[in-house]
Amino acid sequence: MALTLVVAVLPTRWLGWTGDAADIVRIPIMPLAGMGSRVAGVMRPVNMQRGVAGTVEDMLHVEAQRDRLERLLLQEQLRVAEIEQKLRHIQGLPPQTRTEQPPLLLESEVTGRRPDHPVSGVELHSPAEAAGRVQVGDAVTWDGRWLVGRITRVSDIRLSALPITHPDVGPMMGALLSEGLDVDVVSAPTVRLRQNGNGQLLGEIDRRTEAGIGDRIVLADRAWPASLQAFHVGRVTSVQDIDEAPLRRRLVVEPDVHLYELPWVVIVGRDGTNGGKALP
Amino acid sequence: MRWFVFVIAAILAVALDSGFSGVFTLRSAGFLTPSFAACLLAFVALLAPPVVVIWAAWFLGLLADLSPGLGEAGGGIQVIGPHALGYPISAWVILNFRTWMFRRRVVTIALLTFLCVLVAGLVQTIIGILRFWLPWAGGELVPFGAYEMMHEAGNAAYSALLAIPVGWILLQTIPLWRFDYGTSRRSG
DSSP states (O other), rough: OOOHHHHSSGGGGTHHHHHHHHHHHHHHHHHHHHHHHHHHHHHOOOOOOTTTTTOOOOHHHHHHHHHHHHHHHHHHHHHHHHOOOOOOOOSSOGGGGGGGGOOEEEEEEEEEESSSSSTTOOEEOOGGGGGTTTTOOEEETTTEEEEEEEEEEEOOEEEEEEEHHHHHOEEEEEEEHHHHHHOTTSSEEEEEEEOOSOOOOEEEEETTTOOOTTTTTEEOOOTSSSSGGTTTEEEEEEEEEEESTEEEEEEEEEESSSSGOOOEEEEEEEEESSSOOOOO | OOHHHHHHHHHHHHHHIIIIIIGGGBBBOBBBBOHHHHHHHHHHHHOOOOHHHHHHHHHHHHHHHTTSSSSSSSSGGGOHHHHHHHHHHHHHHHHGGGGGOOTTTTHHHHHHHHHHHHHHHHHHHHHHHHHSSSSSSSSSSSSSSSHHHHHHHHHHHHHHHHHHHHHHHHHHTTTOOOOOSOOOOOOO
């Protein structure tokens, strides 16, 4: 018991071995937990009807397709804006854009989760094709639309991921898109989002910027791979005044889809473009 | 007690906690989630010999601490202690009280499950405070505070509810375990 107490208060830099210990301990547990996770996914499916007016299945399908296409459009708009900026500065396309490769996409089953807190990490099955291709910092997505987390540890046996709302994932830049048909992502205000540790993201904007509850936030951060730009991060759930900074307002952003409720995810690896550096 | 039966039950309980328990999570009530492992611990702590109970509690706690969850930080770092210490401490408390309890009652298992989860939560809070204050520990990895204690109390109450059906199932498996618990007080 005394030894366990000593281990509990060891310096963080001396706890790296606990990941390896967890790998070994989880070998017999993972298959059973994976089955449990599948059953849980069937019994309590992801609630896809949030914010949808109708309840018809076809409508949900069409809406999903529309969201995916819209995300691709926004992604391309951001890309065009970036390339325009580069053209203005260096009078030509950078060489790496000509060697662009498609990103790695890997479906992975969630085999472990303890959803007693919205920022709990999850354990993912390591597919055979993931060997040597999935890296720390790769993104975890859902349904081709939502960015839900980031890979934090890769081993031969399993992958660990944390939700984007976990403080260890770090701040990210997002574009604020108001609800409506005319969405101009290039001129949309950007907001730096940081995690509050309670499953939400906080950002600050200029008071004159129009923002309301329900507005969407999409990823617009060059520190993430180009293929992930314009993925949905979440929606504004609250707009608050800041006493210390009267000229700014605080946005509280909550993800539409949470990592802890998903039975499987898609890992998006690095593509051949710039950006997409590993987690700091 | 047959150790291999316990090890299989422990693996099953932790697998249910880390794979299936999300079905029961009350997302609108602070993400309260019951614990199958605590139900198993309460059952074993009531019926197994004292030394075996402490080691079984430590083993179960170790499995729980090395499972994905809130104790996991970036880089796959996991803090061993909240359960690996909390479960043996709660088992020790149960050992001190079990002679006055009706051991084969579902209600007893439910009450002691509440105690196990609460003590584990208390130990988690203490470890969180220690890691926050000790200069070498490197800061907070385990959350702590009044909210966490309220949350653990909710988890404990929810786990006690789960222990009613789970405890009943475990009581039906008593012949498999071959407990050598000597004289005990029985109901009825």
